[in-house]
Amino acid sequence: MMARKLMKGNYAAVCGAALAGCEAYYGYPITPASEIAEAAAAIFPKLGRTFLQAECETASINMVYGAAGCGKRVMTASSGPGISLKQEGLSYCAGSALPCVVVDVMRGGPGLGNIGPEQGDYNQVVKGGGHGNYRVIVLAPNSCQEMCDLTMLAFELADRYRNPVFVLTDGVIGQMMEAVELPEPVTIFPDKSGWAVRGTADTHHLINSIYLAHDELEWWNNELRKKYEEIEKNEVRFEEYMMDDAEYALIGYGCVSRVLRSAVEEGRSKGAKLGLLRPVTLFPFPSKRISELPDRGVKGILTVELSTGQMVHDVNLALCGKARSDFHYRVGGNLPSAAEILDRVSELYGV
């Protein structure tokens, strides 16, 4: 057995960042994401890396813009209200093709809402909540181990595509503790000397999102679009559990997927052929896989979210009306229980 340590999801994300060579953390406290800032404040200085508590989320995402523009692996983290403030900077990061990692530990909204777990940031994160035509890659961990692993992956993807990458999770995954096995530190980093500003004669580059001529800006938007298509082609990730012979598929991400997993197990023990499809990437979305469900003998699809209906629209787009699609949600900080899901399944499908 490898050494596994019990740690919070939020802490694991910072370990992942440190292992991935993240050189700077710029953030602003907010529950339930604050442990990320606190862990970075504890760990980063020991590695000579930068931790700075900014004056607000607007500042922190712009600090991320600055560090990313200098070719540094850099990260920030927040929750709904802070992510709203970061949207301006994220649009600039995307428009200037800057790699960076943002962790969103979602809480209840709208407005100040509360600090319970929710998934109401799906739209503002997955659809690129800032202005302009851009997308961000969105990874959705559902365990503390994945908080570490997917944060590491986030840095890799950010650099590969020169694009912001989100780790989108929720209060449950951020606050819970599980055993985590920390991977080996990354030692090979991409060469960014071709575009990053490093304060040297050969890096007199320009980090910029302005294209005054309409044709040039159209060209740039097309370039970005090509990149997003490339991402959609290469980076779709999902996890399936007992889907091989499933007649009813449950779809959910993050902490919900864990409840659904329990529901699948309990349902199976009572003879209901349930399966779970968990999107691990929300952009790119596993649309193709979902569109294949009807042909795989799935008779009913139940999407469950901690939002009044955000990801379910992507599920429905993928299904194009080819199969029955239902929706169940809890919000306000409440989680559905596995028993509640099974009640809903039997009410909908009679199994």
Add this chain to the structure above:
Amino acid sequence: MARPAVLRKPLGFVGRYEHKPGAEKNRTHYCPGCGHGILHKLIAEALEDFEITDRAIMISPVGCSVFAYYYFNAGNLQVPHGRAPAVATAVSRANPHAVVMSYQGDGDLAAIGGNHIVQAANRGENIAVFFVNNAIYGMTGGQMAPTTIEGMKTTTTPYGRNPLTDGYPMKISELLDSLHAPVFIARTSLHDPANIRKTRAAVRKAIQYTIEKKGFSLVEVLSMCPSNWKMDAVSSQEWIRDVLIPVFPLGTLRDRGSEAVEMKRPVPTFDPAKVREVLGVGGGKQKALARRRVDPKYADPSIRIAGFGGQGILSAGTAIANVGLEYGYNVSWLPSYGPEMRGGTANCSVKIREGSIGEPEATQPTVVIAMNRPSMEKFEQILKPGGTLIYNSTLIEVEPGRKDVETWAVPITGIADGLGNTKVQSMVAVGAFAGVTGLFGLDDIKGLLPAMFESEAMVLLNEKAVEAGYDYVTGMRR
């Protein structure tokens, strides 16, 4: 550092403005008579004379100087409106050897970016800020700026700025001068050659201090905007002299360059050995404790521990999860967090399973450990039929309501008090849990305590607590 009077562009500018669209790659985009161009030139000359073009980095704002990056022979970042000080902060920290300059107008710096400049100044970031005060929004066509003077007509103060509704002209230099950290703050003007020379000196001082890593410098420059002031070039200069300067007096507000010490930034390490050490990666193979034979009704427990804040609810849960982990089980721990805790109650869910763990919340626990009465009343209701309720009989004087569960009345607080420290009640509870379920061996738990507590005295005390809880329930069983 006197410059020979030759008519050529300073090397602080690029030879041809290639980033500038259109055919005119040699002229700036500024209006005739505008102050921006003059200030640009003073900066560019300084970059040449200090021989720092290689390591110069310019942050371009949003405003008429949004295109500053067309001109400067430097690394360039164009940034969102008002955010230049935040970006410059990270750029400077990412490149401590670089000379980072931020160029901002008065809408950019004093309005939308007001907080950012104050905070960057307060942190004493090693940057030189060139702040163009033209009392108006130039780029967007002449709206009011925070620096617009009383009575001044702009497109958004068509009847003149009225302090009662629009506030007073903002004196940024004075404001920043109230902070501890900045090393250099000066206000200068571009309205005549003598003042341009003073501006030149101030620009150089700011850049010099940045080179010397002395911290935050800001030069506020009163600058002509003939286009939006609706004046010709000469009247613009006169207007600065006669109207603007009385509101914004010129001079050096602060120069602490001689006292300031060179700033040292940490050097990041990516040495895998160091990273491993700091994070505690690896540590070789860890041998799991030998599993104990467990009565099936206690196997794979889903545990809810609850009580009031200060009873060590979360740490009892953490300890149980940690011990479970040492036996090689999958474990999860989920706290109640935030306002729920502020109300004085706390609870957590712990799962210990052979297989992987789905929902981390113990929505239908098989074991409830209730440390006070409200917790018992709340959580016994969700206990699975046939489950186990361990309750703190010191504080809970009523009988549990559920009759379809196994109940264990353990005077947890009383036992801890008997050991002389109420705080160890959480470990008494852990011992009771182990004794009831048989999931953990007493000696196994004791063996893990040194890793959980810092001092030897605490280890000993907690050993006693675990043992007392364990013995109490095993005694009951007998």
